[in-house]
Amino acid sequence: MPNLPGRLPLVIFILLHFSFLTAALVDNIQNEIATFFLVFLTIITGMFYRSKINLPSPKFKPGDILSIAAATLGALATFGMHLEFNMSAVLAAGITGLMSSVIPYINPKSDLGKELPPAIYCGAFAGMTAPLLAGGYIFILLAGITTGSLLIISKNAFNGFGGKLGTIAFGGVSLSFLILLLLNS
Amino acid sequence: MNFFILIICGLAGALSTFYLNNRLGLGGVLASSAISVISAGFFFLLPGLTSSYLTANIPLVIMGTSFIGMASQKLIQNAWVIAISGLLFPVIFLLSGSFFEGYGGSLGTTAAISLSAVYVISRFLIRNKTSGTAVKK
Numbered sequence: 001m002p003n004l005p006g007r008l009p010l011v012i013f014i015l016l017h018f019s020f021l022t023a024a025l026v027d028n029i030q031n032e033i034a035t036f037f038l039v040f041l042t043i044i045t046g047m048f049y050r051s052k053i054n055l056p057s058p059k060f061k062p063g064d065i066l067s068i069a070a071a072t073l074g075a076l077a078t079f080g081m082h083l084e085f086n087m088s089a090v091l092a093a094g095i096t097g098l099m100s101s102v103i104p105y106i107n108p109k110s111d112l113g114k115e116l117p118p119a120i121y122c123g124a125f126a127g128m129t130a131p132l133l134a135g136g137y138i139f140i141l142l143a144g145i146t147t148g149s150l151l152i153i154s155k156n157a158f159n160g161f162g163g164k165l166g167t168i169a170f171g172g173v174s175l176s177f178l179i180l181l182l183l184n185s
Numbered sequence: 186m187n188f189f190i191l192i193i194c195g196l197a198g199a200l201s202t203f204y205l206n207n208r209l210g211l212g213g214v215l216a217s218s219a220i221s222v223i224s225a226g227f228f229f230l231l232p233g234l235t236s237s238y239l240t241a242n243i244p245l246v247i248m249g250t251s252f253i254g255m256a257s258q259k260l261i262q263n264a265w266v267i268a269i270s271g272l273l274f275p276v277i278f279l280l281s282g283s284f285f286e287g288y289g290g291s292l293g294t295t296a297a298i299s300l301s302a303v304y305v306i307s308r309f310l311i312r313n314k315t316s317g318t319a320v321k322k
Contacts, residue, residue: 166293
């Protein structure tokens, strides 16, 4: 029987990466070199997902709720700094990440302390959403919760692989747009 | 010219984060956020130093490539994989189009695509090199 909970993050990552590449391809369809490059990149990315990736099923624990709260806090803090203090999104997310990285030093023996900085930083990426697109704090709150939830689902997937947290944030933001679109229709 | 500056920034962002993360043992979050704050803080304090295009895009490219540098050395043993991914990132970043513009996480998605593509090619090259050596023996 296929390992469905373990495979779910893989399906999410494939959907997100191929949606991103398809959008880039559609946008550059009139540029032959760019189209060729993006098709090649899509094939290579497909080969990455065809390789054997061992994904054990995630084991959920009550402390995971704190990771969702941390991601939401990271998203709101970044968005707030960006909006209220006129900081660039990069600076706001960087400050949020920098502040979160102090947490493990408070209690070096705590496992939770080690889990919170990636969750906050992941949420911070969701908080980088342009204010014009987000429309306000409600959207960022939703994006933070969905990002945190996706982070928990993907806790055993692609650990130590660069871009994991950003892809999850992208998924959280996209899912939030989809939820709002369905609610408004 | 702007393109080459972004390429150099991509290389610098990925390698410096990878060094801070793995060699100095700072961890991915601290390494990436420190590099992002330095790059964005520099242009926040000195906004007129370069053209508005570079002022807007250099911090984005450096932060995006810092996500590549967050990779663990246990997984990516060769620093050149990080370097090539850092060079590839600005190309994808510039081609990423307008559909997902302003979406949080799009830099990280670009970073993951860059790294996975270079990772696949590196594994292919290493496998061919190993099989080539085996044939020679």
